[in-house]
Amino acid sequence: MPSTSALTLLFLAFFAIFVASAPLATPLPRDVYSPRVLYPRNDTVWHVGKTYTVTWNVTDAPKSITNSKGMIILVQNHRMIDLDSPLAEGFSILLSKFNITIPHTVKPGTYQLLLMGDSGNVGDEFTIAK
Template structure:
């Protein structure tokens, strides 16, 4: 009976060691919030409804580990989001630095901005949309 008891204790101890190793938390990577500056459209830009344009942003200072690299482009007017449920673009890699959009049918005005949103948003300069 003694050998069985030692044998059992050995496997219990071995199981306990493996359990501790398996339950140890994996090291976390530090992730950075990234707000790329919008380059285009910029102040003085005029877009017409229905045109295709490339919204561009600067990725030259992108951190190595971004919290969320899936982007969305939203049109803003007077610092308000126009339609968060229907963004101009979504589900693209924010590190590509540009995405083509179609100018939506909105009221003409010179108080529009583009918001490039990943894990944090960054709005560009005011620009104009005409019919």
């Protein structure tokens, strides 16, 4: 008659084979959405302290977006500027536009806008002047 430890080992071996042969769960599809920024464009000049409308293309938006809350961040030389104080946040990425005000702390120069939802998309370079 087999010992208890031998039966336990046999049971564990069959259990391991059963678990290893079980199909893996299929992950639910996730739609990562990164709309293209339409405005500002390369020829755009904005001024510190003024309010402007950022626009982006939502015509290709999927039905199910993993994060539909947007954020707009100023970028200069491929670096995000003042990430702790974005130009805008908490709006629906499906709005296709949102008003922002250029803070007085922004120095004149060449910038881009980063539109974030569940992914990010950087727009064209544009100019901010005093």
